[in-house]
Amino acid sequence: MAAERLTAQAVAEASARVMWENDVTCRALGVRVEEVGPGRSTLSLTIDAQMANFHGTCHGGYIFLLADSALSYACNSYNRRSVAHVCSITYLQPARLGEQLVARAEERARVGRTAIYDVSVRNESGELIAEFRGQSRTVEGKLLPELGEPE
Amino acid sequence: MAAERLTAQAVAEASARVMWENDVTCRALGVRVEEVGPGRSTLSLTIDAQMANFHGTCHGGYIFLLADSALSYACNSYNRRSVAHVCSITYLQPARLGEQLVARAEERARVGRTAIYDVSVRNESGELIAEFRGQSRTVEGKLLPELGEPE
Amino acid sequence: MAAERLTAQAVAEASARVMWENDVTCRALGVRVEEVGPGRSTLSLTIDAQMANFHGTCHGGYIFLLADSALSYACNSYNRRSVAHVCSITYLQPARLGEQLVARAEERARVGRTAIYDVSVRNESGELIAEFRGQSRTVEGKLLPELGEPE
Amino acid sequence: MAAERLTAQAVAEASARVMWENDVTCRALGVRVEEVGPGRSTLSLTIDAQMANFHGTCHGGYIFLLADSALSYACNSYNRRSVAHVCSITYLQPARLGEQLVARAEERARVGRTAIYDVSVRNESGELIAEFRGQSRTVEGKLLPELGEPE
Numbered sequence: 001m002a003a004e005r006l007t008a009q010a011v012a013e014a015s016a017r018v019m020w021e022n023d024v025t026c027r028a029l030g031v032r033v034e035e036v037g038p039g040r041s042t043l044s045l046t047i048d049a050q051m052a053n054f055h056g057t058c059h060g061g062y063i064f065l066l067a068d069s070a071l072s073y074a075c076n077s078y079n080r081r082s083v084a085h086v087c088s089i090t091y092l093q094p095a096r097l098g099e100q101l102v103a104r105a106e107e108r109a110r111v112g113r114t115a116i117y118d119v120s121v122r123n124e125s126g127e128l129i130a131e132f133r134g135q136s137r138t139v140e141g142k143l144l145p146e147l148g149e150p151e
Numbered sequence: 152m153a154a155e156r157l158t159a160q161a162v163a164e165a166s167a168r169v170m171w172e173n174d175v176t177c178r179a180l181g182v183r184v185e186e187v188g189p190g191r192s193t194l195s196l197t198i199d200a201q202m203a204n205f206h207g208t209c210h211g212g213y214i215f216l217l218a219d220s221a222l223s224y225a226c227n228s229y230n231r232r233s234v235a236h237v238c239s240i241t242y243l244q245p246a247r248l249g250e251q252l253v254a255r256a257e258e259r260a261r262v263g264r265t266a267i268y269d270v271s272v273r274n275e276s277g278e279l280i281a282e283f284r285g286q287s288r289t290v291e292g293k294l295l296p297e298l299g300e301p302e
Numbered sequence: 303m304a305a306e307r308l309t310a311q312a313v314a315e316a317s318a319r320v321m322w323e324n325d326v327t328c329r330a331l332g333v334r335v336e337e338v339g340p341g342r343s344t345l346s347l348t349i350d351a352q353m354a355n356f357h358g359t360c361h362g363g364y365i366f367l368l369a370d371s372a373l374s375y376a377c378n379s380y381n382r383r384s385v386a387h388v389c390s391i392t393y394l395q396p397a398r399l400g401e402q403l404v405a406r407a408e409e410r411a412r413v414g415r416t417a418i419y420d421v422s423v424r425n426e427s428g429e430l431i432a433e434f435r436g437q438s439r440t441v442e443g444k445l446l447p448e449l450g451e452p453e
Numbered sequence: 454m455a456a457e458r459l460t461a462q463a464v465a466e467a468s469a470r471v472m473w474e475n476d477v478t479c480r481a482l483g484v485r486v487e488e489v490g491p492g493r494s495t496l497s498l499t500i501d502a503q504m505a506n507f508h509g510t511c512h513g514g515y516i517f518l519l520a521d522s523a524l525s526y527a528c529n530s531y532n533r534r535s536v537a538h539v540c541s542i543t544y545l546q547p548a549r550l551g552e553q554l555v556a557r558a559e560e561r562a563r564v565g566r567t568a569i570y571d572v573s574v575r576n577e578s579g580e581l582i583a584e585f586r587g588q589s590r591t592v593e594g595k596l597l598p599e600l601g602e603p604e
Contacts, residue, residue, distance in 0.1 A: 022205035025212065053223070054173035060235055061176065061219045065212025072204070084211055086388050086437065088239035088541060090588060092564040108571070109584050111545040116584050118561070118571070131562050131569050133586055135388065135543060237539050237588065239390060241437060243413040259420070260433050262394040267433050269410070269420070282411050282418050284435055286392060286539065324507035327514065355525070356475035362537055363478065363521045367514025374506070386513055390541035 006147060008038040012077035016041070018143045019076060026069055029062075033073060039107030039117075041073035046100045058095035060130075067119040067132035070105035074117050075136035079144050082115070087134040095121075095129045103132075113138045157298060159189040163228035166294045167192070170227060177220055180213075184224060190258030190268075192224035197251045209246035211281075218270040218283035221256035225268050226287035230295050233266070238285040246272075246280045254283075264289045308449060310340040314379035318343070320445045321378060328371055331364075335375060341409030341419075343375035348402045360397035369421040369434035372407035376419050377438035381446050384417070389436040397423075397431045405434075415440045459600060461491040465530035469494070471596045472529060479522055482515075486526060492560035492570075494526035499553045511548035513583075520572040520585035523558035527570050528589035532597050535568070540587040548574075548582045556585075566591045 006014070016036040020026070026033075026043075034042040045066045053059040068087060075082040095101055101121055108116040119132040157165070167187040171177070177184075177194075185193040196217045204210040219238060226233040246252055252272055259267040270283040308316070318338040322328070328335075328345075336344040347368045355361040370389060377384040397403055403423055410418040421434040459467070469489040473479070479486075479496075487495040498519045506512040521540060528535040548554055554574055561569040572585040 019205045024203040025210040028201045050179045052175040054170045059176040061216025064215045068212050086241045090237045128562050260430050279411050321507045326505040327512040330503045352481045354477040356472045361478040363518025366517045370514045388543045392539045
């Protein structure tokens with residue numbers, strides 16, 4: 001069957017399309033899915049004036065939200081529905097309003113139903129804004145019910 | 152001087168007013184500051200349809216953002232400017248769209264410039280949605296330059 | 303049946319006895335179980351000269367080990383076998399050799415198979431050495447197979 | 454001066470020798486420093502019968518202690534004295550008594566005085582036992598006062 005011959009990369013891209021169609025938050029905020037692959041993703045977000053905290057820099061909640069979304073695209077790239085379970089973030093320097101942030105998620109470990117992803121968030125100059133580590137676990141269901149899991 | 156006689160509670164409330172005036176994110180999202188005190192705060196947020204993730208429940212980023220904001224009001228309640236440094240969250244159950252979430256932050260520890268705050272996020276029925284722990288550190292400056300620190 | 307009438311406190315104490323009999327590490331290091339109850343425990347350890355790091359203070363590994371053990375006694379206090387899954391620690395100040403450290407674990411949350419425990423580690427003067435948060439999950443089995451779970 | 458011409462690798466090795474001479478805990482437990490370099494280290498430990506928890510597997514405290522020590526050798530490899538500040542560990546599968554564990558630390562980020570290290574702990578078969586992330590900060594002092602920092 002054609003579906004069974006999909007590469008891991010094709011499954012990751014098809015999974016990302018299904019997520020994106022239903023990803024109300026990322027669409028509303030203007031998040032862009034720059035790239036996905038098996039166990040990885042790159043997302044970007046331009047920080048607008050509505051995302052300021054009271055210090056006048058980007059609210060940490062949006063830095064986290066971007067990293068958490070990158071985790072979500074990465075951990076759902078195998079056509080097994082997954083959810084974030086435990087996440088932590090270290091803020092390394094403030095992000096300025098008007099800047100584009102880029103979050104790159106990569107898989108660190110996968111054992112049983114648990115996987116760990118590391119996400120770096122950088123600004124346009126490539127400076128590190130935050131480091132995030134998230135742990136996901138698979139739940140019931142597939143994103144693309146008609147497909148098998150990647151080979 | 153009158154200012155020096157302010158109680159810790161009055162300093163916390165005055166600090167919260169200064170934060171709120173400049174808190175673009177929380178105002179834009181409709182966050183409410185329900186209560187503040189020395190080293191604590193309670194904030195609420197009603198999850199609207201724009202805050203959905205692709206599973207159809209509240210995006211974890213907004214649950215975190217609410218908890219992170221509660222941390223911010225709590226750790227800035229002493230009229231010493233503070234920022235979040237390391238935060239972690241455990242998602243315990245999904246939050247539904249349309250629900251009001253309440254985040255309650257309380258101080259766990261304070262040693263030198265570092266403080267630790269625990270934040271529970273609950274839904275309208277009082278069910279636990281997430282547990283958050285955030286570590287802050289004081290930086291230069293006061294929120295109310297004309298005031299001393301609380302007694 | 304008599305067993306079914308055990309209080310939660312009695313189940314916690316009986317569970318702790320079973321753990322202690324098999325707890326090779328804590329016995330070898332001289333850890334003491336000071337108190338246990340449903341979802342809580344207090345353990346102590348005197349830091350001897352063999353527990354020094356290269357700075358000449360107590361190795362962080364032993365501070366963690368004491369907190370992790372307190373978590374274990376607390377999360378196994380319901381006669382449901384549990385294991386630590388994710389733990390984090392913040393070191394707040396160094397612990398000196400020769401001092402007795404006391405770790406007090408208390409339950410923060412319990413939802414389904416997951417529970418969260420906060421553990422404070424203090425020195426003899428009551429100063430905070432570290433704050434620890436650990437997440438446990440129940441696995442198959444009981445500590446006291448002949449007993450029911452606490453009422 | 455000869456000292457100033459030392460490579461980063463030579464500084465890391467010289468720093469590790471100073472640490473090892475004073476590292477009472479690692480010497481007492483039989484930890485071995487397998488390899489060090491700028492921002493990285495590999496340490497090993499054979500789990501003996503005294504390191505059992507009450508489940509009969511390796512006590513999580515020793516898995517953490519090994520990872521924490523690897524962090525210490527990695528973050529002190531630049532001849533700037535550093536200490537662990539915040540660490541977290543995820544236990545992925547139990548480690549058996551009698552096995553040799555290997556912890557490999559690598560630098561993830563360095564901004565100002567803060568650095569982040571990821572440490573994987575594996576057993577003899579290369580299976581992942583735990584993933585650890587530790588955050589260090591530099592404090593006053595050098596390990597090799599006569600040397601400059603690495604070029």
